Amino acid sequence: MSLSTRLDQLHAQARRNRWLWLFTILCRILLAVGFIPPGIVKIMGERFTVLSVNHPMGNYLEALHHTGYYYTMIGVMQVLAGLLLLIPRTVVLGAVIYFPIILNICILSFAVRFEGSRLTSPLMVLANLYILCWYYPAWKHILPFNQPAQAGRFPGWKELDTKFPVKFFAGVAAAFALVVLFAVYGNELMPRNTLKECQTQCEDSANPAACYTFCDCIHQEGQPLDDCLETYYKAGSP
Known part of the structure; x- marks a missing residue:
């Protein structure tokens, strides 16, 4: 088939x-x-x-x-x-x-x-x-199928299986x-919609101080997301 x-x-x-x-x-x-x-x-x-x-x-x-x-x-x-x-x-x-x-x-x-x-x-x-x-x-x-499709009649409402x-x-x-x-x-850290909302995730994060810095980087400084994430991960590095 x-x-x-x-x-x-x-x-x-x-x-x-x-x-x-x-x-x-x-x-x-x-x-x-x-x-x-x-x-x-x-x-x-x-x-x-x-x-x-x-x-x-x-x-x-x-x-x-x-x-x-x-x-x-x-x-x-x-x-x-x-x-x-x-x-x-x-x-x-x-x-x-x-x-x-x-x-x-x-x-x-x-x-x-x-x-x-x-x-x-x-x-x-x-x-x-x-x-x-x-x-x-x-x-x-x-x-790209070799066999042409065959057109068929769609069943009417009364013919449908319930x-x-x-x-x-x-x-x-x-x-x-x-x-x-x-x-x-899916992601450890989110920018959220506002600075206050962003900071609510910081207490439960692995590095609260770096998280607050991340939120400031996004909402106060307006830096690109990747740059702020890089700063966050660098702060958590030994």
Whole structure:
């Protein structure tokens, strides 16, 4: 059996489950809600957050805010992707537009250790990937498989299997738990959103004095995250 045929069979099996249909609709709605409001903020030309410019993410967003129509264009694409996801006939196009934007946000969030989207952005990436997999027949022709894909009719609502997919949702719960654990415990030190919030982690750190220096380096001096982390680790070296 070819890989293309096997994927077709797996997809057909998933599309016959009513719970997965409902989960897909939920993902589409949540992803749209996650992009449309912040996209409108950008279109209106307003600053996206109230973070200090000394904060790594605040510095980035401040620079982005001053890029003029580029900032507006990002907002337009976010709103467009969100709206397309809500329309059944344009879901695939919306998901394709959505993916590179949310992947960029996810990588940025981890790079600057931003708590505001450190948890939500990877979950949104996973939800976006799920939607792309759900609509696999719409784009599978671009894959380098020797055997051409066979188009099939999607089952109607009354034809759907009502059996609850325990293994699938257990996997969803496990993925959610892993993302939460990494967001909370993935890094020893976080800049947090304010100086006061940053300092709350210092008492439990391996080197409280170095931690306070790190927080001052970020929020008072506005130094790059890597430089502040280097200072912290050097202070903890014997």
